Every structure is written in C-alpha cells, then in structure tokens.
Amino acid sequence: MGSYFTGELHHQLREDVRGFAEREVRPRVAAMEATRTVQHELSRLIARQGWIGATVAREYGGMGVGHLAKTIIIEELSRVSGAMGAMVQASQLGVAKIVHFGNDEQKKTWLPAVAAGECLPTIAVTEPESGGHVLGMAASAVRDGDDYLLSGRKVYVGNSHVGDLHGVVVRTAPGSKGLTAFLVESERPGFSLGAERATMGLHGFSFGELRFDNCRVPAANRLGAEGDGLAVAYSSSVLYGRANLTAVSLGIHQALLEETTRFCEERQRYGKPLHALANIKLKLGQMQSRLMTARLAAYHAVSLLDQGASCDAELMNAKLVNVESALDSARSAMEIHAAAGLFTDRPIERFLRDAHHIFAPAGTSDVQLLRLAEVALGTAKGSWSERLAEFVRTDPTHSDPTRAERPGPSDAECQIAVPRQLRTAVM
Ligand SMILES: Cc1cc2nc3c(=O)[nH]c(=O)nc-3n(C[C@H](O)[C@H](O)[C@H](O)COP(=O)(O)OP(=O)(O)OC[C@H]3O[C@@H](n4cnc5c(N)ncnc54)[C@H](O)[C@@H]3O)c2cc1C
DSSP states (O other), X not given: OOOTTOOHHHHHHHHHHHHHIIIIIXXXXXXXXXXXXXXXXXXXXXXXXXXXXXXXXXXXXXXXXXXXXXXXXXXXHHHHOHHHHHHHXXXXXXXXXXXXHOOHHHHHHHHHHHHTTSOOEEEEOOOTTTTTOGGGOOOEEEEETTEEEEEEEEEEEETTXXXXXXXXXXXXXXXXXXXXXXXXXXXXXXXXXXXXXXXXXXXXXXXXEEEEEEXXXXXXXXXXXXXXXXXXXXXXXXXXXXXXXXXXXXXXXXXXXXXXXXXXXXXXXXXXXXXXXHHHHHHHHHHHHHHHHHHHHHHXXXXXXXHTOOOHHHHHHHXXXXXXXXXXXXXXXXXXXXXXXXXXXXXXXXXXXXXXXXXXXXXXXXXXXXXXXXXXXXXXXXXXXXXXXXXXXXXXXXXXXXXXXXXXXXXXXXXXXXXXXXXSOOO
C-alpha cells in the first residue's frame, strides 16, 4: 500500500479505518444485502468516528486532515462496503457547501455537530425533470418576511433517509443567477421523504427523494446570497463530489482485485491454481495495472487540492478513470469467476452492481470527457479549485488557526461567472 503521496498520518488513518471496517462493517454486509434496508444505526456509528469532519477545521471540532485523508477514509470503507463508503462520501459532500459558503454563525452552529457525527448533512440538487441539467430545476423558494417557503422535489439525494440537515438548491428567480441554497433541518414542517425505492446495488445506502410543501425556512438558513445557488452546487460537485465518488470506485476496485486474486489461488483447474492459465494471469495483470493507474489519478488530484493548487481537470480525470476502470475490472473479475461469480454467496456480483452506481453522480463519464475536451481545446474557463483554494488548502500536520476567522467567500467570489461550459451539466 506504500505510496509517495501518503505520509505517516495517512498510513495510520488507513489502518484505523480498515480495522474499523473489518470489525464493524464487514459482519453486517450479508444482512445489508439480504434486507436491502437503509442502515440508520451503522451510519451513525460510522459518523461518530469523526470521519464526516475530515475536511472540517479543528477550530470547529473537525479532523482538519484534508482531501487525501478524506479519500483514504472513503476508499477503505468502500473496500468493505460500497454502501457505507457512499454514505460517508455523501455527507462529506454535504460539508462542502458550509465550508465554502457558510457564514461564521452557520459554521459555528453546524460544523461541530457534523464533525461529532451528530448531524449528517446532504446536498440536494437533482430533480426528476432536470437531472444533470442543473439550471433546468423547478423547485422554488419564495420570500415571506424573515422566512422563505420552499416547494418542490429533489431526487437521488445521497443520504436522503439518514440526513439531518439538507443543503437544498432551489430557484428564487429566473436564469443562471436565480438559484439559491438553503440549509433545511429534516424535522421542519412541510418537509417529507419519498418512499424508499429498491435499487440495483449499494444496499444500505439511501439516495432517495426529498419533498418540500411550503416548507418554512428562516432566512438565516440561506447559504450565501440569493443567486449563489449555482456556485454552491457546482463547487460542491467539482471539488468534493468528484473526489468522493472517485474514492468509492477506488475502494470497490481494490476489493475486486483482492477477491479475484484469492479466487485464482483457491480454484483448481487442470490440477493447478486457476492463475496458472496464461489468459487468467493476463486479466489479473490488467486489473492490477488499472488499479494502480486509478489510484495514482485519485491521490494526485486530491493532493493538489490539499496544496491549494488548480486541479479541476485532475479531479474530472480521476473520476473518469476510476469509474471506468473499476467497471472494466468488474467485468474481468466476473469473467475470471465464470459461473461462480453469478451466485450471491460471493461478493463479486455485489461489487459489479455497486460499481455501476458511481457512474451518474458528479458528472457521468460522458460529461467528464466533454469537460476534458474543453481543457484540451483551451476553452475551459473556470477553475473552482483556484477560486476556492483558501477553503480547500490543508496542511494535515497542523491545524490552521486562522481558518475559523475566515469569512465565507465575498459577494464578488459568490458571483463567480459560471463558465459557459460548466452550465450544462456537472452534477
Ligand atoms: C449513487 C448516487 C448518488 C447521488 N447523490 C446525489 C446527491 O447527493 N445529491 C444530488 O443532488 N444528486 C445526487 N445524485 C444524482 C446525480 O447527480 C444524477 O444522477 C446526475 O446529475 C445525472 O442525472 P440523471 O441521472 O437524471 O441523468 P441525466 O442528466 O438525465 O443524463 C442522462 C444521460 O444523458 C447524458 N447527458 C446529460 N447531460 C449531458 C450533456 N450536457 N452533454 C452530454 N450528455 C449529457 C448523460 O451522460 C446520461 O448518459 C446521485 C445519483 C446516484 C446514482
């Protein structure tokens, strides 16, 4: 597992998370697969380890260890359970908007509870009729005195059914400057959840529907100014969403290789282990190569984030390479297992199903390719990692005492001219 990217802190963190995942999560996976129900208790147990606060500054009770550390946490949980890796990444994604756009009061109110695992945040952008076309959303908020009244639906929201604090982006006016973000506590009247729906994989994780029916929310719960909603949605998706889903794919990919290698050593054919067949060995070598390349892309991108360097393209590429290569390796693993891979007493078919879930969120592979083509053509205009560098830069070896004093982005920063190329689809 050695890597020049990782120092002592990261190695220790990996050991801790791996130990926890083996001890607390693995014994529950069979029941999660059998019952296919949302894991409320296990989600809380994981949150109480403090990992949702990986990128929350220590002044707010967080770990303050940054983005590479966050990747390692998600990767190690996903190696054992894609569902629980997805659960952690969805709430870490929900942290982004508060770190980037929360005012001092909002940070003091919410971040300590998030870091302690008492409050699971989400981010809710997607709607049934708009999908990745964020500006096509219809859910709205109307000002009513010191409050807003929210109405509409959000779908596929990660941690929908375990979340306590939903970061909801809705329309307050027409056009690209007409989106606004709010923090909505799950117990507010007018808020409700859609029914849990059966899914192909990630059993135990919820990514369901939030409903708002004249849900009254104080103006103090607004993140940033009216009109900042698009920036909230895009910056969360680009800087956290892509990295987090990359990490889920990476963990599943690692599990695929470990399980397949074990199978090749145990299974005997022609009086020898299966890997004695040259084609099987080649497939294993290909899986090993893909995994190494995927891990390099993942760690490189988030290491740049920790340094406060420009890395939007690296984050896109990391998500693309990880999602696609994990899916390719899942197919190789299924082929190597042949009939044995089709039975649910082995985890290979679960890895294949779970890996498919990582394709859509934070930009499908087609969307990443379109954005990367713009990088190649020199037409990519914006860089969220540059614009919000001071909020993502981390030195995991010591906390930054000035971070707590930092205000949210200035009005000018909030009015980030969203690059035309990013306006079509990034979620
Ligand atoms: C596991 C999981 C977790 C999720 N978590 C969240 C969450 O926490 N919060 C949230 O708000 N949403 C979440 N989502 C929703 C996710 O963001 C959407 O699935 C995504 O935005 C795509 O929307 P869609 O699935 O409706 O597909 P669509 O956007 O309808 O896309 C359909 C097809 O059209 C293609 N396409 C779309 N736009 C373009 C374009 N501009 N150019 C070329 N091709 C295009 C796509 O590549 C795809 O093949 C999650 C989804 C999943 C599966």
